[in-house]
Amino acid sequence: MRRFVIGQAKNLVDQTRRRHKNLTFLSHLPHPPPPPPFSAPSAYSSSSRFLSSSSSSSDMSSSDSSSSLPVTLDTINPKVLKCEYAVRGEIVNIAQKLQDDLKINKDAYPFDEIIYCNIGNPQSLGQQPITFFREVLALCSHTALLDESATHGLFSSDSIERAWKILDQIPGKATGAYSHSQGIKGLRDAVAAGIEARDGFPADPNDIFMTDGASPGVHMMMQLLITSEKDGILCPIPQYPLYSASIALHGGTLVPYYLDEASGWGLEISELKKQLEDARSKGITVRALAVINPGNPTGQVLAEENQRDIVNFCKQEGLVLLADEVYQENVYVPDKKFHSFKKVARSMGYGEKDLALVSFQSISKGYHGECGKRGGYMEVTGFTSDVREQIYKVASVNLCSNIGGQILASLIMSPPKPGDDSYESYIAEKDGILSSLAKRAKTLEEALNKLEGVTCNRAEGAMYLFPCLNLSKKAIAAAEAEKTAPDNYYCKRLLKATGIVVVPGSGFRQVPGTWHFRCTILPQEDKIPAIVDRLTAFHKSFMDEFRD
């Protein structure tokens, strides 16, 4: 019966959207603690449509009575309508508006600046790039520099050597040419060597597909695996909304498995089995299991034992293991260590013919945080050669990923070594960033746990905290009156009171009836005390305002 009500609610939401109306807060939905197999989180997800964003053309935003235009919400692909991406949703649109207001009148609000804690975008908050990486990139961008003697005074000697090495690997030294569809072979060699050094198991450069960040790789795999809504992908809840968005865009079914908040966002095999069986009983063919390790938004780092169980589960159930390992460098606690799923599988004796495994890596995360450069790769193992050729074909349609991103992907997997000119400064920059991130994670976690009605697991890794908000009935009713989810309401109020931008938990999905938000640990250290003060003061007044 419950499931039926939720199904009805979901249909209602979809219909409501199609009619261009604001979402109705479905107050009759029950909020019991145990997670249902298919919850209706989209009923609470924030929509970017409430606010006419800066992307709207000036002469169109006033009215939609442009009846002569051929494209309407009713005629576009409904999969696009269904897709949600709260990390850049309503709250961020409001923040951009407030920022514009502050430019005009710096006293418009009770804060001086907007602090974007919504997205893992380190350099936007002042993190400096790794010097060696940028030196190599500049030399490869303007290769004429390599012929100038003055260059030796401006660049480290190993960056010059590396730039030459990279150029020698590119046919005609042409960094402005399309590369092989999988990326420049020499750069894939460097990536494969880096994987081997990390794992202690062989890696094949022909398994590497260079991508513009991890997201296009995830989309490519979803495109390959999903034919219809009968194809399901097991995804963690809470999840990074790229997964729900990509599954929606490709018309598949997200099969949720719930991480256990009480055990530090534990991933239980019994839960995987339960959800898999439940999905199968509904006629869904589950094609893959997505695992994010370290977790986003949840920040946990999986234990190796747990990873072995996950590998066995995929092997037994015939699932592709989609391993989102973009935070592999971001581990902050001494009792946890990152192990790649490939290393775990190979150490169990599973080879190329035993397990279909795709590992995603990105230059946007780690200590480097080169988000804007859009680079990354996926390592594709355990697919038959004819299926691999299909992946290659799809990669070919898009020609290649950008060469700057490809170069950076090779550099993060083969950074300076002891003895290199840059080595000491590189290590100092890297360690400085990672130890500061660990400190910030700890400070923010402690501050959050001091707030009334807030509990927050530690960030073992990644770049986020995902505290649980225990909200009063009065606060929930206030949200309901504004036709929005309680955590969305809280986050909006937080933004308007403090300028701090976080993402409501409903944007990541969560156990129904629980409320969270995701906050990055990325503001620079000197800003953290003020953020803690503002957050603490806001939270206290919010709790006081809505005390039952």
Added chain:
Amino acid sequence: MRRFVIGQAKNLVDQTRRRHKNLTFLSHLPHPPPPPPFSAPSAYSSSSRFLSSSSSSSDMSSSDSSSSLPVTLDTINPKVLKCEYAVRGEIVNIAQKLQDDLKINKDAYPFDEIIYCNIGNPQSLGQQPITFFREVLALCSHTALLDESATHGLFSSDSIERAWKILDQIPGKATGAYSHSQGIKGLRDAVAAGIEARDGFPADPNDIFMTDGASPGVHMMMQLLITSEKDGILCPIPQYPLYSASIALHGGTLVPYYLDEASGWGLEISELKKQLEDARSKGITVRALAVINPGNPTGQVLAEENQRDIVNFCKQEGLVLLADEVYQENVYVPDKKFHSFKKVARSMGYGEKDLALVSFQSISKGYHGECGKRGGYMEVTGFTSDVREQIYKVASVNLCSNIGGQILASLIMSPPKPGDDSYESYIAEKDGILSSLAKRAKTLEEALNKLEGVTCNRAEGAMYLFPCLNLSKKAIAAAEAEKTAPDNYYCKRLLKATGIVVVPGSGFRQVPGTWHFRCTILPQEDKIPAIVDRLTAFHKSFMDEFRD
């Protein structure tokens, strides 16, 4: 009856593919001159699956008996199987194999090198990048250079100024941060100003979506407009296969309209109307008209009068006009001029509320040819604000296009001006490239027209020639015996005899029973005589071998 046979043939092809077998050459298909409404070009399209490409993992390529692996050709998304992209298909895979062989044994074949004329990739064939663009890119890649006095000796003063200007437009000067989902606002301002200067009509930076090349923009619009095979997109035949690939991947129907080879690849409104009506009579909702101007692979430049008729057609029929204008700088004949569709529409009095028009631009083409940098934009006009917000949302899921590509997109739309330090060298580089391309186009066109049984329209613009091959029955029978299309057979033989890589016309679709190939005009001038000699000698011996 004919249509029925073709339909049957197409089904047969699809089934054959699903069974992992090589395509059967359907010899019973008639080859009459007039184009059918829905031809079966895929029966002849080259497949990348014949050759185990370098992307295959070594331990998988020997056998596909990996029965324990979960993903097979039978279980992947059939839309992926259906998609074809001949520009990097079978012929290119063979070429890569030959190139590898030549590395091991330089006497392996009767030629020293592979000459890639398959793809519009100028810098891979020796075209040098524009110095000013690369200077700015290097300075923005490694901003510490801007603080060094030695930099002034290495860079032009306007590149330093421009780099500062760009950095000032990026919040925190962080070129390593994700930007606004549509791209950095200041760079979009520069693009909009460039469009205004080009067209003489206003352009709004909020209409600009920066993209990683034009391809992702085309995919985004297909994703928006296509829900099922009942949604059709009118595409020119011959067409750049990105369109057929993207429509296949999104599950829509390509509604072909045939360009008239006899009138220099003319685009006739009567043909558009005929094909539109025919598609509608089959229950297909035609959503958009794709026009490539200058043409790819056909090289024609549309007359303004013709463009006005196209605009009126879209307006009357309620079609989105998808204007692929990536070759707008590549016009080589004095009697033709590029006019953007937006300029044409605005000059007719059609504004934002009258016509849905998307213009695609790329940094990969023009005189700059920065393919590997993956940059471009689409200018989206004539959509309601709620639909625009959906486009924005989909752009947000991918976070942003790469910043290097964004910077280059702003530079090609706002290059150095008279009086700037770089202006004279910039103009010399630009004019040198464009006049050389014009010369190469003319030389190759004349050489092709001298070949027996070959006719070739002039390349008025773009980067390609698309000659028609009049092949003998004996040659066609030889292709049939090898289970391949006659033009594919010709191109393979050409490659193996000369090392010259071109793309068979069947990869672009063509009037059934006609055979073509696409050859770029991009090899450097000093290579052209040898290419002409080798092509001429090969063609003569091919014609002699297969004389009826």
